[in-house]
Amino acid sequence: MAINPLSAVAQAAWIDLNRLLGDAALSDLRGKATCKRVGAKQYWYDRYRIGAQVTDRYLGEDTEELRDRIARAGALRDAQDGARRERVRLVRLLRAEGMVMPDLATGQIISAMARAGVFRLGGTVVGTQAFRLYEGLLGVRMGLDQAVATDDIDIASFERLSLALGDRADPDLQQVFAELKFDPQPSLQPGAVWRWRQSTRGTLVEFLTPSFEADEGVRPLPALGVSAQALHFLNYLIAEPVRVPVAYRDGAQVQVPQPARFAIHKLIVAHRRFGGEAPFKARKDRAQARFLIKVLVQEDPDALYDALDEAREKGPAWRGAIAASLRRIPDTAAILAG
Secondary structure, X not given: OOOEEOOHHHHHHHHHHXXXXXXXXXXXXXXXXXXXXXXXXXXXXXXXXXXXXXXEEEEEEOOHHHHHHHHXXXXXXXXXXXXXXXXXXXXXXXXXXXXXXXXXXXXXXXXXXXXXXXXXXXXXXXXXXXXXXXXXXXXXXXXXXXXOOOOEEEEEOOHHHHHHOOOOOOXXXXXXXXXXXXXXXXXXXXXXXXEEEEOOOOOEEEEEEEOOOOOOOEEEEOOOOEEEEEEOOHHHHHOOOEEEEEOOOOOEEEEEOOHHHHHHHHHHHHHOOOOOOHHHHHHHHHHHHHHHHHXXXXXXXXXXHHHHHHHHOOOHXXXXXXXXXXXXXXXXXXXXXX
């Protein structure tokens, strides 16, 4: 399993695209940027008035990078037409460099969700779609065996964050899905829809949220206007996500889990797979973990071992699942032991 680095041209283009997409998020500031404290954290909002109604549009958690963009909001607004043309050029350059690109259906729905604010409001792409987006983040080229195709798009978010933000996706996601020919899929809980399938291409979008209780039921995500399937171990995966670009048209910026957390989480879920497709999905989980661990032990070993230690410290169920998966991939077990 060779690791092939991206070209210097591709890496520079990826970094520039990600930066320009971050700038674009502040180029449409409509009112006054206002900082609010929610619990122990501070969040920025775009506060503006429409008639007699005051609206607070969520911008993000307080960081030095976000404060810098807020300070430059006027200049970013003036430069947005030229910046969009540059993003289109960078996407074409990344395609010419052979980077993994989303298919039409995936690019359309992820871009539409980005415009509606799904990722701004805490949504994080997980699963194989997230794995494909690590190519630029880690600076390595993924072959066809690593960047396996999938029709599934999984979006995870914290229920508590969704309740606390006080903002909602716009346009409503029900409208977004209807326009792209997605139909809601039946749920065991009446009125709680967490899965949509596209009638024309078969693409499946699922919403997930961490479960902090014994059951793994369905929970609301008010900021996104959807329900989500609650899953154990997911809180570890989506803590402190990172922003990356999706190279489609003029680009879209999404959140993905930290690669080290993704790798260790894949070891855990591979052991928990049940059902008809479980053997295939478990093999895919282990293959993705194996690839990322091999890269990370060279590129960012501190992050890898910190993620591994954090997972093991969560208890015997976590340690047992990790150990069981590593027994199936002894070369990866040897890397982590070293």
